[in-house]
Amino acid sequence: MIGPPYFPLDEESLFQHFAAAARACDPLPFYIYEFEKVSGYTVPLTVVERLRGSAGNLAGLKVSDAPFSKVRPYLIDGLDVFVGAEALIEEALAAGAAGAVSGLASAFPDVVSDAVRTADSTRAGQLRALLDAHQRLAALKAVVASKGVPFGEDMRAPLRSLTDEERLNLFSDLEGFFEAS
Numbered sequence: 001m002i003g004p005p006y007f008p009l010d011e012e013s014l015f016q017h018f019a020a021a022a023r024a025c026d027p028l029p030f031y032i033y034e035f036e037k038v039s040g041y042t043v044p045l046t047v048v049e050r051l052r053g054s055a056g057n058l059a060g061l062k063v064s065d066a067p068f069s070k071v072r073p074y075l076i077d078g079l080d081v082f083v084g085a086e087a088l089i090e091e092a093l094a095a096g097a098a099g100a101v102s103g104l105a106s107a108f109p110d111v112v113s114d115a116v117r118t119a120d121s122t123r124a125g126q127l128r129a130l131l132d133a134h135q136r137l138a139a140l141k142a143v144v145a146s147k148g149v150p151f152g153e154d155m156r157a158p159l160r161s162l163t164d165e166e167r168l169n170l171f172s173d174l175e176g177f178f179e180a181s
Contacts, residue, residue, distance in 0.1 A: 015051060031061055052078075062101045066085040066088060083101075084102065084103070086104050089102075111127055130177055135159070139162065142170060
């Protein structure tokens, strides 16, 4: 598997990057996005704390890491934290997270809103696992397009669109998932 394109930054460079981004959107709220699997590095807590002291518009973070032990350190008093991994919604809310920002919600808003409303993320986690088995991003685009949203399903390399067979398998698996629910 080809890894994500990223540029390793030391703590000072990362802090400067986030500080410049926060200034650029001031006075709007600024959120840090922590997703080690995609960026290739974690955002050190020291960077978050320094930014908190220098960027008055730092409102919080979206943390898409898993397992929950990687999310917990970012639950900092005074900052809103939104979890990205749907299977962690329940645990994150119980620990003080503000909510979830979910890619799954783009195609299945009811499933994710139910997870947040009921603080039971079992079904959302299972649906996310099903989509992960079908190239999640391409699968989400296929589902949204099937609902009549007018946009292309093309993916940029190194990702790829679903083949016809993969699309059929995806929709068959989704049908089984929702029938079983």
